[in-house]
Amino acid sequence: MxxxxxxxxxxxxxxxxxxxxxxxxxxxxxxxxxxxxxxxxxxxxxxxxxxxxxxxxxxxxxxxxxxxxxxxxxxxxxxxxxxxxxxxxxxxxxxxxxxxxxxxxxxxxxxxxxxxxxxxxxxxxxPLVDLIGRVRDRVPLYGSGINLNRSVEEVVDQARRWQALGYAAGKVKVGKPDLEEDVERLTKIREAIGAFPLAVDANQGWSFPEALRAFKRFEHLDLLWIEEPLPSDDITGHVRLRERTSTPIGLGENVYNLPQFTEYIERGAVDFVQADLGRVGGITGYLDIATVARAHNLPMTPHFVLELSASLLAAVPNISYAEVTDGGRWQELGIVSEAGTEVDGFYVPSDRPGNGLVFDRxxxxxxxxxx
The missing domain is CATH 3.30.390.10 (Enolase-like, N-terminal domain)
Structure with a gap:
């Protein structure tokens, strides 16, 4: 260069x-x-x-x-x-x-x-990715739905659309008042999408006993991860949960700094590290967290802001995929007018100098x- x-x-x-x-x-x-x-x-x-x-x-x-x-x-x-x-x-x-x-x-x-x-x-x-050091030219994506209020038929259609787009995985919400309704919904989704990798997000909504029961009831579904099963500041609770269950845990969108992530990682309480670069101190903070995760062979799986999160992953060695939130792309929301592009289930960062985002002022x- x-x-x-x-x-x-x-x-x-x-x-x-x-x-x-x-x-x-x-x-x-x-x-x-x-x-x-x-x-x-x-x-x-x-x-x-x-x-x-x-x-x-x-x-x-x-x-x-x-x-x-x-x-x-x-x-x-x-x-x-x-x-x-x-x-x-x-x-x-x-x-x-x-x-x-x-x-x-x-x-x-x-x-x-x-x-x-x-x-x-x-x-x-x-471009930012070359400034940091490009590792890959494109980043795999997974579909994410804010869909707890939708019918199971609507969520099945959503997951099938993610499959058709070439996404690597999908994620749906759980947390119905009756756990058995969650089980029934997820079982129907799993039957409809086959082996397509599926994660679920509980959004910090369970107590420890409720989370433990949910993990046990979901075991037959072969979930990619269960996200935020407990309040995000309950590190000890996540450690106890991880020791008693077999399904991986994803978390990080409500964890904010390197010491907090390091404790989660070193205590074995997280499997997919979902830091949000708009909340953890930006790119510098994110890269510090990614380095600690890489030392423990854990993948970065960022939360939200596809247009920059996915671009940053092109410069991070240890990744799984970037999140595409249905209805939450910043271009859809009108926040940015230009960014990178989605191609066949992958995100290709912008070649514009800097972070590649043009905001709709x-x-x-x-x-x-x-x-």
Missing amino acids: TITGSRIPRIESIELSASRVPLPDGPWGDQIHHVTDIEVTLVDVHGDNGLVGTGFSHTSGMGGATIAALVGEMIPNVVGRPLSPQGIWHSSYRYVHDIGGAGVTTHALSAIDIACWDLLGKSLGV EYLDRHAIAL
């Missing part, structure tokens, strides 16, 4: 915005959530070379203004510095750590970090949150 006439800029200024983006196909629901919109916090980092890098964080319906407020507190610690995503990340993490090492702090860090990586790629004229402005 030859880079001509490029230089590493200093950060000149940072701009913030937040939007509440409606779900066009109606609310999402599972055992514990009722989501009507996605809140997106955007950070634009301006370099003194005239280029702009854009990063983001996201939440399910609330908290965008809170994240933006914390980013605003961090701006004086960032402006004027040479553009070094990892250097800025670690300085910023130390700066905010006293108000919490995970959660809102890592959401805010994500937005700044993704913007810095985007600006670095644009400044050097290379006009649409986001129409749904702006006052800051």
